[in-house]
Amino acid sequence: MHEQDSSVIMQKPLSELIADQLKRKIWNEDFQLGERLLETELADTFDVSRSTIREALKILEIEELVVSQARKGTYVTKFTDQDVDEIIELRTLIEARAFTQAIQYLEEKHVKELQAIVDQMKTKADENDWNALFDLDMQFHSYVVQLCGNSRIIKIYDSLQVQIRTFLMHLDQYYSSHQAFYEEHKQLLQALVSKDVHTVEGGVRNHIEYVETKLLGQKNDTKFKEV
Amino acid sequence: MHEQDSSVIMQKPLSELIADQLKRKIWNEDFQLGERLLETELADTFDVSRSTIREALKILEIEELVVSQARKGTYVTKFTDQDVDEIIELRTLIEARAFTQAIQYLEEKHVKELQAIVDQMKTKADENDWNALFDLDMQFHSYVVQLCGNSRIIKIYDSLQVQIRTFLMHLDQYYSSHQAFYEEHKQLLQALVSKDVHTVEGGVRNHIEYVETKLLGQKNDTKFKEV
DNA sequence: AGGTAACTTAATGTCGACAATCGACATTAA
DNA sequence: TTAATGTCGATTGTCGACATTAAGTTACCT
Structure with missing residues (x-):
């Protein structure tokens, strides 16, 4: 529930930790299915840079929890x-x-x-x-x-x-x-x-x-x- | 063979184009199997930033053509x-x-x-x-x-x-x-x-x-x- | 009034730099 | 001589800023 206490040395890259958190947020319906995910906004709420968010989103994309279109944005996958x-x-x-x-x-x-x-x-x-x-x-x-x-x-x-x-x-x-x-x-x-x-x-x-x-x-x- | 002429507008993200080129380099044995891939070096040879190389390597990682260990580096997959x-x-x-x-x-x-x-x-x-x-x-x-x-x-x-x-x-x-x-x-x-x-x-x-x-x-x- | 074109705004793509970490070598003590 | 520890260069992780593109808005023309 809280793997990234700021003071602790973390073995995993930040991006993976954030990827995990994003997953949970999707499962908890903090994000609606089909909702657009703004990189800037996420970077703000998680207090990390956009690069890190980007890598996290890439991980979610591999697992098909989000889809991202070039220059259009990334969206939470809406399962048909x-x-x-x-x-x-x-x-x-x-x-x-x-x-x-x-x-x-x-x-x-x-x-x-x-x-x-x-x-x-x-x-x-x-x-x-x-x-x-x-x-x-x-x-x-x-x-x-x-x-x-x-x-x-x-x-x-x-x-x-x-x-x-x-x-x-x-x-x-x-x-x-x-x-x-x-x-x-x-x-x-x-x-x-x-x-x-x-x-x-x-x-x-x-x-x-x-x-x-x-x-x-x-x-x-x-x-x-x-x- | 040359999808990224600098003057042309490219629809695909740069990272994907570079991912393709890297694949070809692996198939052509320009890289040895098991060889380490330095991000900085690649950024240099392809004349792009490391962020872009990073995204390209992530794509190759998904396809299991390279394996990357956190803070250790990424290596061309050596098929056992x-x-x-x-x-x-x-x-x-x-x-x-x-x-x-x-x-x-x-x-x-x-x-x-x-x-x-x-x-x-x-x-x-x-x-x-x-x-x-x-x-x-x-x-x-x-x-x-x-x-x-x-x-x-x-x-x-x-x-x-x-x-x-x-x-x-x-x-x-x-x-x-x-x-x-x-x-x-x-x-x-x-x-x-x-x-x-x-x-x-x-x-x-x-x-x-x-x-x-x-x-x-x-x-x-x-x-x-x-x- | 409707539609198109220029303009504005906002988000993504790309970049270069700094910080944290690793591996190797050197130095020291047993 | 060997093993442990300290130091340094090299490399990855992360960051903030700029460039480019997409979407929304306004103004203009028919």
């Missing part, structure tokens, strides 16, 4: 229906591969860690703590993808997750019940432990498809902003 | 065996999906264009023009991926291709015979025209695997640099 579809397609593709690859690297300790996450889900589901569930969801998937052994796939997934976060955060919840949420991940873990490629691949596809259905349902209902 | 393996895994994953998705968007005119590329391949194969064949190969795959309809997948592939170019350019050729090269793509196109998902998917996997075999063969032989 097509964007959501594209992200889901890519997520399915990446996770299906990563999960099946993860099987061969899956050790006992990993299963333990994952089980811990799923257990926490149960707790949080009982407490109806949606935000915590959301984080655990992200953690679970990240953890498995991290096992796949391909640094490029991992990097793509990290970037994807930032985007997923951005448009999922704006829904109250995408699961009908918190309990179902927990159950789904329990099954995913079971599939992994079985070490059967087809079971895992099917599990991932079903899981994401399920989320998608819920999400699109809400979208067509009320919550999602139109473009 | 693992890097090559990772790239091939990712390429297979992406192309397999993109090609099968492309089926549904494939129109007559696209087939014609692709056929034209393949025809050119035959010509260049007869002429033993390896460089031209190499370019046509890239064109062919790019063209199909472009049809898949998912801009994010396309973007990832573009970035991937830059990397593929970088380490393939350093091989004299990765196909045993130019003729086989042409035949392979002819078959790929046939698979596409058939519009059968399994045929296409199999075709892509075989094709890339074939290239990989050839490549790894050369690597273990003579041409490839060790890490």
Whole structure:
């Protein structure tokens, strides 16, 4: 929450710290989707030079949280229906591969860690703590993808997750019940432990498809902003 | 070769133009793999400020042609065996999906264009023009991926291709015979025209695997640099 | 009155300079 | 002789200012 106390030596470049802060501001809806980001203004509010802001924005641009047109300005990405579809397609593709690859690297300790996450889900589901569930969801998937052994796939997934976060955060919840949420991940873990490629691949596809259905349902209902 | 004549109004930011030039320099081996790139030096040779060089390097970093460590410097990426393996895994994953998705968007005119590329391949194969064949190969795959309809997948592939170019350019050729090269793509196109998902998917996997075999063969032989 | 052209304002692109940090060499002590 | 520490040059991080371009505004002409 406060990684850049002015007196402390900071290992990370300032630009990255600011990039992180900007991300949070987008997630918190401090910035509207589609809103224009003025370099000068940001430099003012963060009390750094425009060069630094520029580098920070470049980072966000890589992760597609903002788009910038030359000499026109940079805007917070406004996810259209097509964007959501594209992200889901890519997520399915990446996770299906990563999960099946993860099987061969899956050790006992990993299963333990994952089980811990799923257990926490149960707790949080009982407490109806949606935000915590959301984080655990992200953690679970990240953890498995991290096992796949391909640094490029991992990097793509990290970037994807930032985007997923951005448009999922704006829904109250995408699961009908918190309990179902927990159950789904329990099954995913079971599939992994079985070490059967087809079971895992099917599990991932079903899981994401399920989320998608819920999400699109809400979208067509009320919550999602139109473009 | 000379997009930035000083008198002309340039639509693209300077940094992008310089990024392109840097790419070419890497492909031409003007820079050694692993070589350190000094910002000041580059600013000098290109006659621009360091800020501009910095932005250009950031672009190269995104495409993983250079790696930069904070306060240490940026270096031309030195592709290790693992890097090559990772790239091939990712390429297979992406192309397999993109090609099968492309089926549904494939129109007559696209087939014609692709056929034209393949025809050119035959010509260049007869002429033993390896460089031209190499370019046509890239064109062919790019063209199909472009049809898949998912801009994010396309973007990832573009970035991937830059990397593929970088380490393939350093091989004299990765196909045993130019003729086989042409035949392979002819078959790929046939698979596409058939519009059968399994045929296409199999075709892509075989094709890339074939290239990989050839490549790894050369690597273990003579041409490839060790890490 | 409507539309176009010149003008004004504001934001981005680019620059050169200063500050913080790193790596290497030299110096000193064990 | 070797290892630890201090110093110096080189290099990256950050800054504020100027140049260029885009958008909005006013004035003028038809």
